[in-house]
Every structure is written in structure tokens, then in C-alpha cells.
Amino acid sequence: MEPVAHFDKAGVSLGGRPVLRGLDLIVAPREIVGISGPNGSGKTTLIRTAATLTTPDRGSVTILGKDTRGRDLGATRRSIGMIGHSPGLIGELTLGENLDHVARLAGIERARVGRALDVVGLGEVAGRRAEASSFGMRRRVEIARLLLTKPRLLLLDEAASGLDEAARQLIDALVESVCAREGACIVVSHDRAHLDGLCTRVTSLAGGSLEGSSA
Amino acid sequence: MSFWRQALEIARVDLTVEQRVGSTLRITLPFAVVALIVFPLALGLQLGVISAIGVGVFWALGILYGMQVALRQSATDGRERRDLHALLGVDPAARFTGRVISGGVLMVGFLLVLLGAMTVLFDPLLPEGAWPVLLLSTLLVAIGLTELATLAGEVTSGLSNRSVLASLIVAPLALPLIIGASQSVGALERDTSILPWILLLIASDLALAVAGVGLAQPLEEATR
Numbered sequence: 001m002e003p004v005a006h007f008d009k010a011g012v013s014l015g016g017r018p019v020l021r022g023l024d025l026i027v028a029p030r031e032i033v034g035i036s037g038p039n040g041s042g043k044t045t046l047i048r049t050a051a052t053l054t055t056p057d058r059g060s061v062t063i064l065g066k067d068t069r070g071r072d073l074g075a076t077r078r079s080i081g082m083i084g085h086s087p088g089l090i091g092e093l094t095l096g097e098n099l100d101h102v103a104r105l106a107g108i109e110r111a112r113v114g115r116a117l118d119v120v121g122l123g124e125v126a127g128r129r130a131e132a133s134s135f136g137m138r139r140r141v142e143i144a145r146l147l148l149t150k151p152r153l154l155l156l157d158e159a160a161s162g163l164d165e166a167a168r169q170l171i172d173a174l175v176e177s178v179c180a181r182e183g184a185c186i187v188v189s190h191d192r193a194h195l196d197g198l199c200t201r202v203t204s205l206a207g208g209s210l211e212g213s214s215a
Numbered sequence: 216m217s218f219w220r221q222a223l224e225i226a227r228v229d230l231t232v233e234q235r236v237g238s239t240l241r242i243t244l245p246f247a248v249v250a251l252i253v254f255p256l257a258l259g260l261q262l263g264v265i266s267a268i269g270v271g272v273f274w275a276l277g278i279l280y281g282m283q284v285a286l287r288q289s290a291t292d293g294r295e296r297r298d299l300h301a302l303l304g305v306d307p308a309a310r311f312t313g314r315v316i317s318g319g320v321l322m323v324g325f326l327l328v329l330l331g332a333m334t335v336l337f338d339p340l341l342p343e344g345a346w347p348v349l350l351l352s353t354l355l356v357a358i359g360l361t362e363l364a365t366l367a368g369e370v371t372s373g374l375s376n377r378s379v380l381a382s383l384i385v386a387p388l389a390l391p392l393i394i395g396a397s398q399s400v401g402a403l404e405r406d407t408s409i410l411p412w413i414l415l416l417i418a419s420d421l422a423l424a425v426a427g428v429g430l431a432q433p434l435e436e437a438t439r
Contacts, residue, residue: 053298055436074304082302088295092232104224105303149303 002065003028004153004184005050011058011208012045019045021208022059027153029182032175034195036188037205043188044085046205047157050186051082064152078106081151081178083159083171087138091131095122095141098130102145116144120170136163143170152183159187160194172198218309225305225313229290230320238287239321247280247325248332255336262338269337270349274397277326277353278360282385284325285318285364286378294373297435307431311365315427318361326353342403348413352396355416359392360385362423366430372438391419 007025011018019042027033037043048054049061052068061068066076089098099113117123120140130138139159146154154175160168175185175198189195195202203211233239254272255265292300300310330353333339341349367381367388374380399412 048298051298051302053301074306077302078304080302082298084295084298086295088293088299090228090232090296092235093228097231101224101228102299102303105221105300105305107220 001029003062004031004064005186006062007046007049007056007059008062009059010049010056010061012042012049012054012056014045014054019208020049020056023208023210025210027184027186029184030179031201032179032185032187032199034187034189034199034202035205035210036190036192036195036202041205042208043205044157047082047084047155047186047188050153051080051155052077078149079152080155081146081149081153082155082157083139083142083146084157087130087135087142089130089138089141092129094127094129095133095137096126098141099126099144099148103148106149108148112148113144116147117141119147120144121166136167139163140167140170143167143174146174147177150181151178152181154178154183154185156185156187156189158189160189160191168194218306218312221305221309222312222316225310226316226320229314229317233287233290233317233321236287239284239325243280243283243287244325244328247276247329250276250280251329251332251336265337266340269333269339270341270400271397272337273330273333273339274356274393277329277356278386278389278393280329281322281325281357281360282364282382282389284321285361286368286381286385287321290314290318290365290368291377292372297372297438301435307435308428311369311427311431314365314368315358315361315424318365319358322357322361323354326357341400345400345403348399348403348409351413352399352416355413355420356392356396359416359420359423360389362420362427363388363392366423366427369427369431369434369438372434391415395419 003026005027007023009022010020012020035043052073055069064076064079103110103113117126120143122140160171178185258264364385367384371377371380395412395415399409402409402412
């Protein structure tokens with residue numbers, strides 16, 4: 001079966017400094033790969049490269065069968081869901097309006113917005129402005145966004161940090177739902193115990209290379 | 216989702232945010248009107264001079280403060296929002312177009328209010344038939360200036376001194392707009408054809424639209 005993500009000796013440099021070095025990683029459908037590592041080891045760059053937002057300057061990265069150095073990545077990108085360090089919400093809009101904006105841009109039926117907000121427990125506070133909401137609430141909107149867009153590759157970059165237990169369970173449920181659709185997940189976290197409990201495979205990144213990867 | 220639906224959605228949200236932030240209505244517009252008031256006071260209330268320079272002052276202040284309308288903070292996307300748009304498959308050209316639509320709506324409103332204030336304060340000497348030309352020029356300048364500032368905003372995206380750099384890019388490149396606008400009314404005074412100047416404005420608007428749409432994708436990739 002075709003891998004969801006395939007890093008083939010991928011190297012990424014940022015500002016002339018190599019961040020990922022000859023990285024090899026194959027993520028198969030239904031696989032949940034956990035990645036830990038110290039600060040500055042390249043975890044976020046790995047996630048952004050898998051999201052096609054950063055392009056490798058050596059080797060190749062293929063996501064859902066598409067080489068990320070190619071053009072016309074729109075369809076591939078629509079199949080990728082990412083939660084990064086900071087929630088990308090528009091502060092002046094309400095939580096509900098933020099999700100509605102996503103639904104409109106993604107061409108998703110807007111009736112599903114209310115249901116997604118209910119699932120993540122934000123139904124009662126959907127009218128609250130994002131800038132006046134807690135980090136946890138804004139994070140839940142991102143989880144609701146991924147419930148709407150139903151990605152095949154889910155990328156979580158410290159997505160659970162700073163969240164309460166209920167929100168962490170929502171993320172775990174989101175991961176399971178992606179795998180149930182023959183998708184896959186890459187989860188980056190400093191919390192090794194959380195990774196061990198959630199992932200089918202856990203590896204660590206150091207100096208831009210994964211354990212066992214050739215540099 | 217189609218290109219135009221994406222563009223209109225970007226514009227809709229931009230205008231909603233601007234309605235709530237109110238930087239154009241509450242900050243830029245009052246400052247521009249105050250600047251209009253300062254001119255007659257600085258000239259010592261010489262009514263003849265004030266009437267003669269009214270339209271010129273309008274264009275100068277319109278361009279300078281209009282840049283601030285187009286480069287307003289609410290039209291700036293952080294990295295997270297740009298990433299989100301990319302992952303939702305939003306066409307960068309549609310995002311540029313949406314920004315131009317929302318910025319253009321604000322710019323037209325801003326320039327029309329400024330034009331009204333200038334008319335009241337300066338009682339400008341205008342040749343016969345000047346108002347339709349002035350309104351057409353205002354519309355074309357609003358479109359061109361918004362396109363230019365949106366493009367400059369994309370070029371300087373992610374830079375810490377973005378607003379200063381973008382203004383420095385826009386000011387010299389807006390020269391064809393200010394020349395076309397001022398000369399179109401001037402041509403009426405000289406009893407010559409306004410067509411070359413209106414065509415200059417239209418050509419500038421079209422060139423900026425083509426540049427903005429064509430460069431949207433490479434700029435998006437370069438500034439990520």
C-alpha cells in the first residue's frame with residue numbers, strides 16, 4: 001500500500017543552516033508515528049516539510065503520492081491537517097465565525113460547523129471572540145476544524161501541550177478517526193509518555209536526523 | 216471552491232474584521248481630515264490660493280493616507296493564517312484578489328469622504344464637467360493604490376518593519392496614479408483631452424492586477 005508520507009534522504013536548510021539531514025521516514029496508512037527530541041532538533045521543520053509548507057533542498061518528500069517540490073499541491077494540501085504551536089485564528093472573529101470561515105473556504109457544508117463545535121464542547125461559547133478566549137478554547141476550534149476537513153495526513157506539533165485532559169482526549173479521538181479513514185499521523189511532542197500511549201511507533205530526532213536514519 | 220468564492224470570502228472576513236477594529240474609520244480618516252484642515256490654516260486663509268490647491272492637496276493626502284488604509288494591520292496575515300490558507304487550498308491569487316476587493320471598498324469610501332471634506336474646506340475651483348472626471352479618477356486611483364499596497368504588503372510579509380518598507384515601495388510606484396489623476400482634471404482646465412490620463416490610470420490598474428495575480432503564488436512560496 002502506498003505510504004502516506006515518504007521522506008527519502010530529505011535535507012532541509014533554513015537561512016543557510018541545515019536543519020534536517022538525510023532524513024528517511026516512511027509513514028504507512030493507519031500508522032501513528034511519534035517523534036520526540038530536544039529543542040532545535042528539527043521537529044517543527046519536519047512537520048512543516050510533511051505539510052508541504054517547506055520544501056526539501058536535498059532528497060525528496062512525497063506526501064499522498066505527490067512530490068512536494070512539484071507544482072499544483074492544492075489537492076494534496078487539502079488532505080493534510082496540521083495543528084502547530086499557535087492556533088491560527090482571527091482574533092476579531094468569534095470562535096464560531098472562525099470555523100465558519102474555514103468551512104466556507106474549504107467548501108464544506110456550513111451545517112456541520114455547529115455540530116463540530118458541539119463535539120469539541122464549544123457550542124455554548126461559539127459567540128465568544130477568539131482574542132477573548134483561552135488557549136484551550138482556541139485549540140479546540142482547531143480540533144473542530146480538523147473534524148470538518150477530515151485530513152488523510154494529520155500533523156500535530158506539540159498540539160496537546162497546555163491542554164486539559166478532556167481536550168487531550170479529543171486529540172486522541174481525532175488521531176483515531178484519521179487512522180480509521182486509512183490516513184496516518186505524525187505527532188511531535190516532548191511528552192514521551194503521551195507518545196508511547198498514543199503512537200504505533202515512536203522515534204527521536206537529534207541534529208536533524210531520526211534514530212536509525214542515515215545522515 | 217471556485218476562485219471568486221475564495222476571493223469574496225477573504226474580502227468578507229477582511230471587512231468584518233475592519234468593521235470591528237475600525238482602523239480606517241476611527242484612526243486614518245480623522246487624521247487625513249485634520250491634515251486637510253491644517254493646509255488652509257498654514258496658508259493664512261488666502262481663499263484664492265486655497266481654492267486653487269484644493270484638488271492637489273486631496274490627491275497628495277489621498278495617496279499618503281490611502282496607503283495606510285491599504286496597509287492596515289487587519290489586512291496582515293500571520294504565518295499561522297497563511298499556513299491555514301495554504302492547507303485549505305486557497306489560491307494565493309484569490310487571496311490577493313480578495314484583499315484588493317476589501318481594501319478597494321474601504322479605499323473608495325475613504326477617498327470619497329476625503330473628497331467631500333476637501334470640497335467643503337477648500338471650495339475648489341473646478342472647470343465645467345470636472346466632477347465626473349474627478350469621481351472616475353478617484354475610483355481608478357483607489358483600485359490602483361489598493362493593488363499596489365496589497366502587492367507591497369505581500370512582498371514585505373513577515374518582515375518586522377513591514378509597514379515602513381511597504382510604504383517606501385508604494386510611494387514611488389504610485390506616481391503614475393497621482394500624475395494620471397491630477398492631470399486628468401488639469402487637462403480639462405487646459406481644454407485638452409483627458410483620455411491619455413484616464414488611459415494611464417486604467418493601464419496602471421491593469422498592470423498592477425496582472426502583477427499581483429501573477430506574482431501571488433511565487434511570493435507566497437518565497438515568504439513562507
